[in-house]
Amino acid sequence: MKFVERPEYGPFLTFQPSKRLPVYDWFYYKEAFSPQLVKRLVSELGLKEVVLDPFCGVGTTLLTCKALGMQSVGFDANPIALLASRVKCADYDLGELKQSIELVLGAEFEPPTWKWRFELFPPARAFSRGSFEEILFLRQRIEEVEDKKAKEFLLLALAGIVPETSFTLKDGGVLRLVRGKRVPPAREMFRRKVLGMYGDLKHARIIGPVPSIEVGDARMLPLEGEVASIVTSPPYLNNVDYTKVYGLELSLLLRPEQVSRLRQRMLRSFVEREAGGLDVASEVQSALGEASSGGKVPLVAYAYFEDMNRVLKEFGRVLESGGKAAIAVSNAVLPGASIEVDRALGLLAEGLGFKCEVWVGARRWAQLPKQHRREAMRESIIILEK
Ligand SMILES: C[S@@+](CC[C@H](N)C(=O)[O-])C[C@H]1O[C@@H](n2cnc3c(N)ncnc32)[C@H](O)[C@@H]1O
DSSP states (O other): OEEEEOGGGGGGGSSGGGTTSTTGGGSOOTTOOOHHHHHHHHHHHTOOSSEEETTOTTTHHHHHHHHTTOOEEEEESOHHHHHHHHHHHOOOOHHHHHHHHHHHHTOOOOOOOOOOOOSSSOGGGGSOHHHHHHHHHHHHHHHTOOSHHHHHHHHHHHHHHHHHHSSEEEETTEEEEOTTOOOOOHHHHHHHHHHHHHHHHHHSOOOSOOOEEEEOBTTBOOOOSOEEEEEEOOOOTTTOOHHHHTHHHHTTTSOHHHHHHHHHHSOSOSGGGGOSOOOOOHHHHHHHHHHEESSOOOHHHHHHHHHHHHHHHHHHHHEEEEEEEEEEEEOEEETTEEEOHHHHHHHHHHHTTOEEEEEEEEEEEEEOTTSSOEEEEEEEEEEEEO
């Protein structure tokens, strides 16, 4: 497996460059990459359509493909990510959308009856009293919007203002309540958010084929035919339990029971999911043996690579012969071991018959748990060819 330094890709492995890009910035998703990454990969690797992103997140690959005039298809396990992808990639009748927006923005406040339940803490604790009531009221009004696309557009806008209007902080892998945080009023923020999004559609509309976006598990893709290319990034090992960190936003869409069922469908990338008997395939054992240092590989890493091995097998099934995949990953520092995720995945992919190269985009420093030592971690793109 060849490792190649490609620092020009580094800045685009994060959401940072998307923060001020119309449409791309509609929903803040720290784990997303940026459209420039997809554009460069498409042009440098000569990627052909149809492009698949089986962990599509908030739709960066899909929206970029749309802008490039390429057909794409996306799956994700998380409804909030799917909502963001669908809303960002849809085509709208602006007249109809405007009517639905006016219906919600112009509605006179009434005490809401909508019940908001969240498994980690009562949502009322996360907001000022006024904002909490306003969000309940808006959520209720949105429920009454008949046009499905407009309803989802407004729902995404509402979910999108939760971080800044609440006393919450997404802190690494957890969601924390922070007392004393200054927060703007929800209804005004919602109005600005919706009008900003509508303005983007008027002035910076992205034109191209609308991707197909469905709920799906990347370990067993509900996909019959073949695709020519894959551009994706799986959840990072031990990084984020997306169902908790985006839990408050999710609870605007789902009931707590649905959220806990959803957690079972997520890739095992975080410590809490390491429980349960685990059969580890010999190829996973040996890839991890070669790609880890520190001596004590935690169970979660075995679970993660078991899952990713299944994902790679799915890539082998759905990619056409000669098709290429680009997979953005980050190495991991876990209690007990640090793991070269790029190398381990590369070894598994080679074992499945792919040609493999690793492009190293960036190196960042990570603090080793319980040690006074830092280690340079790679952020890479694994390039596979079938
Ligand atoms: C690193 S993020 C992808 C971000 C994406 N590249 C973007 O720009 O928005 C990984 C995604 O994988 C999703 N995910 C986790 N487990 C999954 C599974 N088993 N199948 C499909 N998607 C899953 C998460 O919900 C998350 O959105």
